[in-house]
Amino acid sequence: MKIAVTSTGKTIESVIDPRFGRAPFIVIVDDDCNLIEAIDNSKNVNAFRGAGIQAAKTIADRKVDLLLTGRCGPNAFTTLQAAGIKVGAEQSGTVREAVERVKRNEVPLADKPNAEAHW
Amino acid sequence: MKEVTVISGKGGTGKTSITASFAFLAKNVVLADCDVDAADLHILAQPQVIHEEDFFGGTKAVIDHDKCSNCGTCLENCRYDAISASFVVDHSACEGCALCHYICPESAIRMEETLNGKWFISNTRFGPMVHANLIPGEENSGKLVALVRNQAKLIAEEQNMDIVIVDGAPGVGCPVISSITGVDYVVIVTEPTMSGLHDMKRVAELVKGFNIPSSLIINKWDIHPGMSNEIEKFANSENVALAGKIPYDKTFTESMVRRKTVVEEASSPAADAIVQVWKKLNQSVWQ
Amino acid sequence: MIVAVASGKGGTGKTTVATSLVSVLGDRAQILDCDVEEPNCHILLKPTILTTDTVNLPVPSVDLEKCSLCGKCGEVCQFSAIVPIGKTVIAFPELCHGCGACSMLCPEEAIHEVPRNLGVVETGMAGPVEFVQGRIRIGEAMSPPLIRAVKTHIRGDKLAILDAPPGASCPVITTVKGSDFVIMVTEPTPFGLNDLGIAVEAIKGLGIPMGIVINRSDIGDSSVKDFCDNRDLPLLMEIPHHRKIAEGYAQGKPLIESMPEYSDKFRKLIDDVSMIFGKPSKGSSL
Numbered sequence A: 001m002k003i004a005v006t007s008t009g010k011t012i013e014s015v016i017d018p019r020f021g022r023a024p025f026i027v028i029v030d031d032d033c034n035l036i037e038a039i040d041n042s043k044n045v046n047a048f049r050g051a052g053i054q055a056a057k058t059i060a061d062r063k064v065d066l067l068l069t070g071r072c073g074p075n076a077f078t079t080l081q082a083a084g085i086k087v088g089a090e091q092s093g094t095v096r097e098a099v100e101r102v103k104r105n106e107v108p109l110a111d112k113p114n115a116e117a118h119w
Numbered sequence B: 001m002k003e004v005t006v007i008s009g010k011g012g013t014g015k016t017s018i019t020a021s022f023a024f025l026a027k028n029v030v031l032a033d034c035d036v037d038a039a040d041l042h043i044l045a046q047p048q049v050i051h052e053e054d055f056f057g058g059t060k061a062v063i064d065h066d067k068c069s070n071c072g073t074c075l076e077n078c079r080y081d082a083i084s085a086s087f088v089v090d091h092s093a094c095e096g097c098a099l100c101h102y103i104c105p106e107s108a109i110r111m112e113e114t115l116n117g118k119w120f121i122s123n124t125r126f127g128p129m130v131h132a133n134l135i136p137g138e139e140n141s142g143k144l145v146a147l148v149r150n151q152a153k154l155i156a157e158e159q160n161m162d163i164v165i166v167d168g169a170p171g172v173g174c175p176v177i178s179s180i181t182g183v184d185y186v187v188i189v190t191e192p193t194m195s196g197l198h199d200m201k202r203v204a205e206l207v208k209g210f211n212i213p214s215s216l217i218i219n220k221w222d223i224h225p226g227m228s229n230e231i232e233k234f235a236n237s238e239n240v241a242l243a244g245k246i247p248y249d250k251t252f253t254e255s256m257v258r259r260k261t262v263v264e265e266a267s268s269p270a271a272d273a274i275v276q277v278w279k280k281l282n283q284s285v286w287q
Numbered sequence C: 001m002i003v004a005v006a007s008g009k010g011g012t013g014k015t016t017v018a019t020s021l022v023s024v025l026g027d028r029a030q031i032l033d034c035d036v037e038e039p040n041c042h043i044l045l046k047p048t049i050l051t052t053d054t055v056n057l058p059v060p061s062v063d064l065e066k067c068s069l070c071g072k073c074g075e076v077c078q079f080s081a082i083v084p085i086g087k088t089v090i091a092f093p094e095l096c097h098g099c100g101a102c103s104m105l106c107p108e109e110a111i112h113e114v115p116r117n118l119g120v121v122e123t124g125m126a127g128p129v130e131f132v133q134g135r136i137r138i139g140e141a142m143s144p145p146l147i148r149a150v151k152t153h154i155r156g157d158k159l160a161i162l163d164a165p166p167g168a169s170c171p172v173i174t175t176v177k178g179s180d181f182v183i184m185v186t187e188p189t190p191f192g193l194n195d196l197g198i199a200v201e202a203i204k205g206l207g208i209p210m211g212i213v214i215n216r217s218d219i220g221d222s223s224v225k226d227f228c229d230n231r232d233l234p235l236l237m238e239i240p241h242h243r244k245i246a247e248g249y250a251q252g253k254p255l256i257e258s259m260p261e262y263s264d265k266f267r268k269l270i271d272d273v274s275m276i277f278g279k280p281s282k283g284s285s286l
Helices: A051-061 A074-082 A095-103 B015-025 B041-045 B073-077 B099-103 B141-158 B174-180 B194-209 B225-237 B250-257 B269-286 C014-028 C041-045 C072-076 C101-105 C144-151 C170-176 C190-204 C223-231 C243-250 C262-277
Strands: A002-007 A025-030 A035-040 A066-068 A086-088 B002-007 B029-033 B048-063 B109-123 B128-134 B163-167 B185-190 B214-219 B241-246 C002-006 C029-033 C048-062 C082-085 C088-091 C111-126 C129-136 C159-163 C181-186 C210-215 C235-239
Touching: A002 A095, A025 A051, A025 A095, A051 A074, A051 C082, A066 A095, A074 A086, A074 C082, A074 C088, B002 B015, B002 B141, B002 B174, B002 B269, B015 B029, B015 B041, B015 B163, B015 B250, B015 B269, B029 B041, B029 B141, B041 B128, B041 C190, B048 B141, B073 B099, B099 B109, B099 C101, B109 B141, B128 B141, B141 B163, B141 B174, B174 B194, B185 B194, B185 B269, B194 B214, B194 B225, B194 C041, B194 C243, B214 B225, B214 B269, B225 B241, B241 B269, B250 B269, B250 C190, C002 C014, C002 C170, C014 C029, C014 C041, C014 C129, C014 C159, C014 C181, C014 C210, C014 C262, C029 C041, C029 C144, C041 C129, C048 C088, C048 C144, C072 C082, C072 C101, C101 C111, C111 C144, C129 C144, C144 C170, C170 C190, C181 C190, C181 C262, C190 C210, C190 C223, C210 C223, C210 C262, C235 C262
Parallel strands: A002 A066, A066 A086, B002 B163, B002 B185, B029 B128, B029 B163, B185 B214, B214 B241, C002 C159, C002 C181, C029 C129, C029 C159, C181 C210, C210 C235
Antiparallel strands: A002 A025, A025 A035, B048 B109, B109 B128, C048 C111, C082 C088, C111 C129
16 A cells, blocks of 8 residues: 655655645655655645645555545545545654554544645 | 734725734734735835745746747637737736647747746744735736745744734735635724725625634724624624724824834824734634 | 726725716716726715626536546646546636636547636616626636626727726736726825835836826825826825715715815816826816
């Protein structure tokens, strides 16, 4: 399974950025929390609208199965659902801590967006 | 940390002067001037710029006349009438949609990033401030608003500030929507005139649509107490809390002319009222 | 002749000036309220509305049976309004700018356009004055197409007065473009001066002649007058602060009703504008 985590930095010890579309990095890891890739999301950070949609497309292109983030708006959520990517929202701490919570089955899957559409 | 946006619907109700007064009264505050079309907060805040960056808001079409065969495909299909009969792109009409770029049979049209303005991080006597200037006549003010808000929030998070106060734009359109989506609280400043009531109703409806808690300030309430009552009644019926009323007071404008907020100067009816309003608001925001 | 009334800063008296102008012109004028976010002319003029038309923006709708998932639409859309993802294509109508690129460039002709409601254009009569206004739907961000729809009602045979939105960005430019003259209404304060400067810069780029009206001319300082002198901008009129005007405005009363002596001043304003524009005005007191 591939897991994408929105992050303030490029490593698995980086702290999670709660924003999906506008997080500076999206870290992609496998089940065992081995780093696969750290995507530089900076061009999205200052996007006007559609930042979440573009971020969703970015991780869908990399065949991610699960996204761990803080907040996920309605447009991003719709896009993620269409791509079959599951969402674990309200995550905090480091990338590693969040992935370990997944392993322990402590991350509920979101069935709806938990943020307003962001401009 | 809380993000609070001050808006008004109608212009000229005293929104910016009141925002700056709140900034003076609040502790641990980051200011964000999101009225980027006609930014005035800097006049009162007197910012010392410590960081400055260009803002590239979007793209515009540029026609390469060496390649152009004058076939007219772009002109026929552009929905914004942005291409002249001599195949020059009207910068102020171009939407940046890139349709012409994709359909030009000669590949003679490229999209160029446009400089729409500048944004700044500054120090003020109130605290850090993020502000921006849109180049006059340029578009994408909504995008610039989003950028200013983001930067202000980042500073607030880094420096452990309690509150971000955002000076929003007038109206109910693009820059206003951009300055209130996702904030924790909205303050609406209005005045007791028919236009003030009318515009406040529209902006209150907008805020309601976003499900953001809000409260109302009636500035210059005593220039028409009857209309002021009517506004209060409307606010009641719409579950918008009344944060308070500020009397008409010449000091308000006189302080602005001196580039000060009215609460920084000697006690006056307007200043005293604003202090009370802020106390009440501050409680509601943290509730 | 088309005269736009603009302001930079909001709340300086732009609507007061625009409505006073049409009031003294009567049936020789039409007013078009282009401040579609917060249209206020109707409050002062109390028109009878005779027609209401919805203004739409064409946005994409995808026929997935025809779609081959080629991804072209997502590639050409600059606004993230249409996104091919997984085994589907999602449209986000509220992000769409209505350019038509996706439907025009779809190789399978799988995209057709459906309307998104932007707001309404209303027309009617305010006494002898022809009245037109746009009203944006609350929650809608895109005002320029609606402003353009309002402006299609400009008639060549009358003096058209356009009430512009405040500010200096796209809605203002969309409004004043094509006008023969812009009257800038401001107040003599640091805020008024700052926003006037920005608006003058924005309109200078369009090459339209401008003149200044200073409202509440006895509050604040002399900086706006100095600005007019330095920039060679004609100072067309000064309206001192007057309690009667403010109270009348609060109740939705037009300025020339509160202060009838202003009728002649507004007639002169039209004559002065016509003179600068270089044409005898159809609307002047003759």
